[in-house]
Amino acid sequence: MTKERISGAVARVRPWLPAVAVALAAGLAAVGGSYLFVGRRPAFVATPIDRLVVTLSPEALVTFAITELGTLGHRLAFLTAIVLTSLVFGLAALPGVALLRRAPSADSALSHQRYVSAAGVIVGAVLPAAVAFGLTRSLPSSAGAAAGAALVVLVAVGVERAATADAPLGSSDRRRVLGAVGSAIGLSALGLFVRGTDTESVASPLVIPEDARPEVRTLLTRAKDQSFDVEGLEPLVSTDFYQVDINNVDPAVDREAWTLSITGAVEEEATYDIADLEAMTLEDRFVTLRCVGDQLNGRQMDTALWSGVSVRSLLEAAGPQGNYVVLSGADGYYNEFPIEALWPGLLAYRMNGRPLPRGHGAPVRALVPGHWGEINVKWLTEIEVREEESMGYWEHRGWHGTGPVHTVAKLWQVNHRSGGRIEVAGHAYAGTRGISAVEVSIDGGDTWTEAELSEPLPGDDVWRQWRYEYGAAGRHEVIVRARDGNGNLQIPEKDGPKPDGATGWVSETVEPR
Structure with a gap:
């Protein structure tokens, strides 16, 4: 390509750069508006993009993130999803911003200018709203995305009208871009201020709930009394339980609508809701979980007092006819392992005397004794018995953490x-x-x-x-x-x-x- 052609291409592109910058700011504001309206929930517009990033990430990159970066890898993946989502919404807002490209001239009718500006704001809000609804099927999230994008376009319109006729060439574009970027950053900061990280706070197990059952109170007190008084050492019941799963945005499962199905190679399939489980005999167990991705002296190993119902009672009622089982969660995660490992398992719906937190699998999660944390599926929705061995989520990615943990x-x-x-x-x-x-x-x-x-x-x-x-x-x-x-x-x-x-x-x- 000759120098003249490059110069010509640059000349053609340059007038569009301010509009592209404003559109990208509108895209960021759409993401920030969605977060402000719904928080870090499945309805947040970045959630589907985040899942796509996780799914499409090369195996080598995922392994590096797990083994070398730990939780930082999750944060980087989520940041990548935020950037990509902002780009998607920036493209959606671009047609609306493009309507504002022409600066108002002295001979332009005021009504025509207003018409063009209104059209730009509407298009710049409606298209991001449509994209948001297509991604999330959530009206509040779509409204937040529309409001965020519209805010940026409105700021761009206001800056354009405020520009004086004798302003230096290009100053209006610079003001428009700065105003758009500033408003997008401001809205995103507001979302973070109002929502924070929007992660559920988990009460310390050292503070026993006032309504705790006597059995729970006795066990938690025993754990506290038996813990060594060593400065800096976590007690026997962890005060900061690690959290690892495939999500950057955890599912928000409706407890009352939740069901658990037992399917596959069984004599009789069954479905249970939370009331069914609560009507069964409640068991309290201290259980330690360790992540298969935990480094040798890493911190992904913790203990809690879990309360729930035995898996054996549900399996016996179903009459399993296969030697393998697949546990599936509401987040799309699944794992397969020998059914004999599941027989002594627990379906937990309480943790340290309180309802199971969302981040730990509410309303119900599986606990499989002695095995790596990856097979203790959270947000459990199905137990499928199979006659033939298959592969779980992480087995497809080169991990084999379904066996008993190492000492x-x-x-x-x-x-x-x-x-x-x-x-x-x-x-x-x-x-x-x-x-x-x-x-x-x-x-x-x-x-x-x-x-x-x-x-x-x-x-x-x-x-x-x-x-x-x-x-x-x-x-x-x-x-x-x-x-x-x-x-x-x-x-x-x-x-x-x-x-x-x-x-x-x-x-x-x-x-x-």
């Missing part, structure tokens, strides 16, 4: 005490095998000493705390390893999370103060 001892806290003493502490977990010992080496693995363990909580699938205090003269390496309830030692070889969970002994270099 692990986490080194989560190093405290320097008086007199040069050092305290190291953490949690250990081995699924339903339990923890019989945690061993600590302060000389790089030459010698080992058993650490003190917290008294075990009731249950077959619960972690334990450990702590060890010693004196050290200089810089040294601390290594920890666990033995499960069968006496088997934690796998020493270090390996990353993919495909079936991280292994290895945790170590940390400690400098005395």
Whole structure:
């Protein structure tokens, strides 16, 4: 392409740049308006785009995000979805903005100018509203998107009318762009101020609900009393339970409309609603969950007191005829594993004495003892029994985290005490095998000493705390390893999370103060 052609192309495009900038600002405002109206809910216009981003992301990128970025990967994916959604709505608003391209002239009839401006505002609002409704089927979300886009177009009209006839060439365009961008940012900031992150706050389990059942009160009190008094170490019932799923916007399932279906290779299919489950015998269980993507000394491992009904009662009533089961959730997530793993499972609808939070799968989630967190499907809607083995959501992406969890001892806290003493502490977990010992080496693995363990909580699938205090003269390496309830030692070889969970002994270099 010759220099003249490039210059000609630039000359043709340049007059459109202000209109494109205003349209993109209108797109951002449409997204911000939707958020202001509905918050971070499924009706938010970025939700479908976000799901598309997650679905279409290359396997290598997803693996990198899980293993290296953790929750930051989710945030980056959501930011990508926000940007793409803003572009989509910017394109929708562009026809309306294009109507405002011609600056008003002295010989233009005032009525004609008003007609063009009104048409620009209407088109700039209606088209984004139509796109929003097509994406979400939500009238409030569509109204918010329309209001946001219309606000930016109105600002652009106002700036254009305020421009004086003797204003320098191009100044009107600059003012229009600055006004549009400013109003879009302002509306988005307002949405964040009003809605915040719009994530559900979860009450601390250390504060027992006043209406807690006596059994729950007793168990939570026991967990609190048995927790070590180690500075910085989370108690036996986690105060900040990790949250990992395929969503950046969690489903908002109507509790009263929710149903659970048991289908497939069964003698009799069945459907239950929340009232059916609440009428059954309620069980309270301490259960630990660990994400298969958790790093060796990562923080994606936590414990809660869950309350619900046993899976066995529902499976026995259905009469399963297959050896495999697929659990499906309202968010489109599913997982397949041997049905024998599900028999001792729990369908939980309460957590730490309170209704199950939305972020943890309300109204009902599955808990499968001793297995990686990925098969504990949240927002559970279906249990399908199958005669043949198939693949789950993450198996299609190269993960194999449906098996029992690996034994692990986490080194989560190093405290320097008086007199040069050092305290190291953490949690250990081995699924339903339990923890019989945690061993600590302060000389790089030459010698080992058993650490003190917290008294075990009731249950077959619960972690334990450990702590060890010693004196050290200089810089040294601390290594920890666990033995499960069968006496088997934690796998020493270090390996990353993919495909079936991280292994290895945790170590940390400690400098005395």
